[in-house]
């Protein structure tokens with residue numbers, strides 16, 4: 016018999032004995048030494064009827080055992096024969112239930128009375144009773160909450176978390192399950208029932224906006240006007256360190272490291288000897304090594320499909336072959352447009368390179384083919400989802416397109432040059448010779464620009480990017496506790512990575528020196544200094560500013576951490592140090608392992624997955640329901656993450672089930688023919704132009720942005736402008752042309768609505784344009800996700816390979832991209848639109864049910 020079953024049987028027998036005696040009219044008894052103490056506890060000083068304990072056992076029996084079970088058990092256990100099970104069962108059952116209910120009611124009232132007056136003290140006592148009583152104490156607290164908040168809409172699973180008082184708790188829950196809601200109600204509840212003050216709590220959020228929202232909601236929604244203490248880790252560290260005299264190297268405590276990047280950029284330019292210039296050139300010239308063999312096949316495939324190569328000019332292209340062409344053109348002074356749109360009917364065709372050679376219009380087009388047409392073995396392009404035959408047919412169509420073009424436009428001839436993987440097979444030098452011959456065949460002589468000129472331009476174009484990469488390198492190295500020398504001594508990386516690591520270490524060394532010389536500290540230093548100071552002062556640290564209520568680290572009662580899945584080494588060290596000196600500080604962490612998306616800033620899921628290891632004796636709680644989104648969105652989110660460990664979510668929101676809609680952006684037609692366009696034309700607002708020297712010219716050739724604006728406009732117009740909240744999400748801030756920030760994108764989108772703008776209640780408040788990363792914790796009725804294309808979702812940035820000495824792995828990056836997509840799609844309450852391009856669909860789209868729609 017399993018030990019579980021044995022313990023149940025024992026419980027039944029014990030209850031049976033009590034039942035027997037209760038029926039015999041005896042006062043209930045319990046042969047345990049603890050009894051008086053327990054009764055004392057429940058009664059809060061008063062002695063309660065012993066029957067309460069006994070009755071809870073009887074109730075257990077009545078609820079858990081059938082008559083047959085009992086008879087069997089009695090027989091097998093050699094229980095006194097005078098016990099007549101039938102008599103007990105039928106004659107006294109109802110009477111006993113009534114009695115039990117009545118006594119339970121009294122008991123509950125007493126417990127509630129104590130909880131009401133002194134929740135924490137009572138809780139400390141009662142929590143020990145769990146297991147001895149008929150039902151769990153946590154459930155009893157849920158009843159208490161409901162009695163004191165009769166009109167609450169909160170679910171029992173949420174109330175359990177709200178009333179939980181464990182020393183360390185991790186609340187695990189998926190998107191939209193009400194984690195933030197629990198935090199707010201927990202503080203509110205404890206203020207009302209545990210006699211705590213707003214300043215007894217500190218909430219740590221992962222960005223400034225989230226901290227501000229919690230603070231505002233606590234003040235306005237929950238009515239605790241003096242609640243101030245919701246902040247980011249960096250703000251906490253700042254308040255601990257109070258770095259008088261030292262200047263802090265950041266703009267805000269929001270992970271925005273613009274000032275740090277600026278400093279690194281200045282170091283890059285001030286130390287620019289010839290050797291460094293050469294190294295920078297070498298870095299941008301080298302292509303990323305294929306990590307085949309170092310990665311599992313699946314990860315390698317994902318990397319190949321989803322990575323770009325950066326070029327000497329500073330843009331990104333899709334393959335190594337394209338990079339070689341781009342660099343060749345750059346080194347030989349050709350300016351090119353990458354993936355310019357040429358129309359095939361209403362559909363766009365985007366050959367990789369369009370050039371103007373000795374002409375004022377694009378007259379040379381270069382294609383790079385990813386198959387070997389002549390090889391006997393018909394290998395399909397390695398990645399791209401097309402068979403050899405499909406690819407070949409497409410090549411033929413494209414060739415025909417240029418033939419037709421030249422026949423139809425004899426005065427605007429296009430030279431169509433083709434190179435392929437066959438030409439690339441013998442390496443870069445041989446490939447460049449072939450390109451030279453191609454140009455010679457159309458009578459264009461090519462000449463390499465001077466070294467000086469090339470170095471100057473590459474350094475100028477590449478420095479901003481390199482500065483960002485070095486900043487990232489420095490920050491990762493610091494978080495990993497590695498000094499420049501440690502890194503240089505570790506295993507030598509390969510080629511491009513080697514050039515980068517050498518360069519980055521040089522800058523890192525200089526960066527540390529400059530910080531010392533200029534008395535500066537950065538984000539990472541700040542957290543380290545904070546931990547040291549808590550140690551030195553043994554936690555006796557005041558956090559407050561003039562107008563705020565006093566908050567001292569050692570007097571805090573509850574530390575609440577939101578988005579705990581993004582916890583990192585420096586955060587853990589700081590929390591551990593604070594608790595060292597305030598050991599009774601309760602820790603309540605909430606998070607979702609499916610939403611861990613901050614690996615790039617050093618967060619590590621180990622703190623979430625092994626919570627009990629880091630906080631021994633911890634209590635783990637779960638929320639299963641999703642209250643935000645309509646059922647289909649919840650189910651598609653679950654489906655997308657099906658291979659990830661952990662429970663999925665159950666839809667609870669009462670909204671109409673609707674399909675997820677997918678749109679091809681390249682099927683949106685925007686009128687751009689001058690003869691049809693005038694200010695009143697409906698498409699006019701979607702186009703973008705700039706005026707230079709009095710001349711108006713389009714900045715959106717191919718109307719790539721116009722299509723996005725038009726589709727967003729059309730989709731948003733399906734909903735009420737008065738009260739709908741819209742969220743437009745992009746993988747990164749960069750869009751295109753003049754819309755290099757999402758703020759600018761929003762300004763333009765606003766203009767697209769023309770006179771219809773008046774129908775919005777407040778366009779700026781109702782429409783949010785942001786990145787998938789920044790959308791975490793937010794929600795909207797309607798979400799439009801842009802660019803659900805290859806190389807965007809997922810963006811497995813090839814640069815990640817450059818940080819492998821610091822433990823960064825492509826496979827981990829890919830997982831993080833999946834989680835980012837999950838975050839993005841689960842922001843939607845009612846409607847989710849996914850915008851993609853035909854032929855460029857993200858592989859993520861295959862993993863959810865999204866249906867293709869189109870506007871006419």
Ligand SMILES: Nc1ncnc2c1ncn2[C@@H]1O[C@H](COP(=O)(O)OP(=O)(O)OP(=O)(O)O)[C@@H](O)[C@H]1O
Pocket residue numbers: 168169170173188189190191192193194195196197607610642643791792793794841
């Ligand atoms: N019991 C409930 N009944 C109805 N709505 C609820 C309930 N709990 C939370 N909500 C609502 O569900 C939505 C999601 O809640 P909340 O933002 O707290 O979830 P979350 O777990 O923090 O989400 P995420 O992790 O995705 O940021 C909010 O609109 C909130 O008001």
